[in-house]
Amino acid sequence: MDDCSKIALSCDKDCQCHLVAKQFTNNVLTTLEQIKGETAWKIEIKNFSRLIYWDKHSNLLALLHKEVSKLSVMYTTPPLPKCADEKSLFDGITQCLLAMISSLYHLPQEQGQTLFKQWYKYNISLLSALHEFSVSLWNSQNVAQCTGAVWELCASGKNLPKDNKESLIVYQKQELALVDDAYTELEMAKNTYESGRTEAESMSNYDLSVLVAGFGLVKTAKLLITKSLKSIKNNGHADTVTQITDYDVFYQQLSSTSELVDDFAASLYPPSHKPEVKSSATSLTDHLSCFLETFRQSHFCIETDGTWTTVFENAVKHNHDKVSQLVT
Template sequence: MACGGPAAVSSQLSSPVKDRLMSLQDNVKIVTTQLTSGSSTRQHGSVFSRAKYWSDLVSRANLVSDWCTKLAVFFSKPPAPKLEECGPVIHGIENSILALVSVYYSLPPAEGTTLNKEVQKSVIDILNGVETLSTIIITNGCNCESDCLKETGGVWNSCERISQLSKDNKAATLRIFINNLQLLRDACSELEEVTTGDGMDELELALGDGPCNDDDDVTGGSCDLTDDDKLLIQSCTRLVKCCPEGVANISRSITKYGDVTTSDGIEQLDAAATIVMTISPCVDNVVTSLYPPINQPVVMQSVAELKDKMLVLVEKCRNFEFCKAAHFLNLDDMKKEILDSFESISKH
C-alpha cells in the first residue's frame, strides 16, 4: 500500500534516529554481503551437535523476530520515538543478527554443501527482511503503519521458516529432489496436453503465450502443428517422461539408503543434488523448443542436451552407495530408455 497524505511534524524522524537506522541498514548490508560471498571465517568447534545447533539457530531467529516487532511498534504510528527510546531496540536487532549469523557459521562445511546453502539462504532472507523494514521506516517515518506491519510479518515468516529447514544433508538433498521432481512432472503434464489435444488451441493452453499468439508471425513459419510435428512432440514426451521416473527412483534410493554418518555419504548426496538441478532447465528448453513453428534443429539441440544431462545422472549414480544398495533401481534400464527415446526423436 502506498503511503500518502501530508505527514505531521511529530511523525518525522529526527536526524539522530534516522542516522541510527541508516547505520543499522548499513550493518545488515555488510553482514549480508559477507554471507553471500562466504568471506567470513567459519567457526570450528571440537564437537558438533546437530540438536544443539538447531535449537540455537531457532532461538536466535526468534530473537530477531521479537526485536523487529518492537521496532515496528515504535514506528507504526506517530509520534516518532526519540533515539533514547528506540536506540536500545535497534541495538537489540543488531546483536540478535550477529548472534544468528554466528550460530549459522558454526555449521561445519563437512555437514554438506546442500544443507549449508539451504540454511544460508534462509538466514539471508531474514537479513533482507530487516533491511527492507529499516528502509520503510527511514523513508516514511511513522506514516506507513500498514507497510511497516506488512514487512514485519515478512520477517516473522522468514524467522519461522528456520524451524522448518532440513536438519541434515540427506533431508536437504531430498528437498532438492522433491522440488525438481514436481517441476519435471509439470513439464510432462504440459506435453501430454499437447499430444492429446487438438493442435494449436491445446498448445496455447498448455504452454502459455508463444510466438504464434502475436498477430504477426515474425518467425515466418506456420503456426499450425503438422502430423510430423505431433509425432515429434510425442517422441520428445517419451524422453521427458524418463526424467521424473528416474529422479523419483533415485529419490527413493536416497530416502532408504542415504547416509550422513560418513564424509563420502555426505559428498555423494551433494553431488546428486547438484546434478539433478541441471535436469529441469533442460526439460524447460525442450518444452520451449516445441512452440510452433517448430524448428527441428533447435529441438534436436535441446533434446541432445537433456539426454546428455540424464546420462550424466545415470553414470554418476553408479558410484553412489545409496544407489548401489537400492535393488529396485535399474540404471541400465534407465539408460536404455533414455537412449531409445533419443534415437526415436532423431529419426524425425
C-alpha cells in the first residue's frame, strides 16, 4: 500500500493531507534561514543568569526529545493520525521550535564569542536535523533514522560547553589533535628515513637534515598547545568580561595553528624546496611567538608560567634557527 492509500484510511474525504506537518517543515526551514542570515545578535542582557539560562536550555532539549519521540511513534504506528488531528499533535514541537529561537537570541555575546560560535553551529545542526525529521513524517521515508539524528543532537547538547572557558578548551583539544596528526606522520617519515629502509634510499642527507630540524619546530608547537591547555584548565576563570574576552583573543590566535603546522610539515617532505621551507618555517615561528605573547597577556597565565613560557620562547627560536641555517 502506498503513502496516499495509507493516508486515505486515516483522513476525511477531500482532506489536504499533512498540511500542518508540511507547514511545520516550512517554519523550520524559515527559522534556519533566518538564523543563518542574522547579524543583530544581542551583545548583553541585563541581569543575565548563566545558571537559569542553561537550566532552561536543558529542559528544552528534554522536551524536544519527548515531542520528536511522540511524533515518530504516531507516524510509524498504524493507524496513522488523521490530518484533522495534526494541529494538536504539532503544538508541542512548534512550541519547542519557538523556544529554540528565543534561546539563541537570549545568549548574549558578552558571554563570549567562542561560546556563542559553538552554540550557533549546534543550533544550525539541530534545526537541520529537525527539518529532515519533519519531512520524513509526511513522506514516510527514513523516519527512524531522522528521529535518531535529532535524539543524538539533543543528547550531545547537554554536554556542550556552558561558558567561554569550556568552549576554548574544546576548540584547543581539536586543534591539538590536528597538530598531533601532523606530528605523528612527520615522526613516522623521519624514523623511516633515518632507518635507511628501501623507501628511504632516494633521500639525500640534506633532505634528512631539513626534515629532522623541522620536526623539532613541529614538536615545539605541539608541546606549546599542550602546556597552555593545562594552564587554561587549572588557572582560567569565566566570571568577568575581561576574563571571558581573554578566551576569545586566545582562540583567534590558536585557530590557525594546525593549518600553519600542516603547511610547514608538508614542505619538509623530500625533495626539499628551500623557499617553501623557509617561508612556512617563518610563518609558523612568527605565529608561535604571537601565541606565546597572547598567552602571557591573559589572566590564565600566572607567575609560575613565566619559566616554561621562556623555555618555549627559546625553543621556538632555536628550532627556527636550525631550519633557517639549512635553507638560507
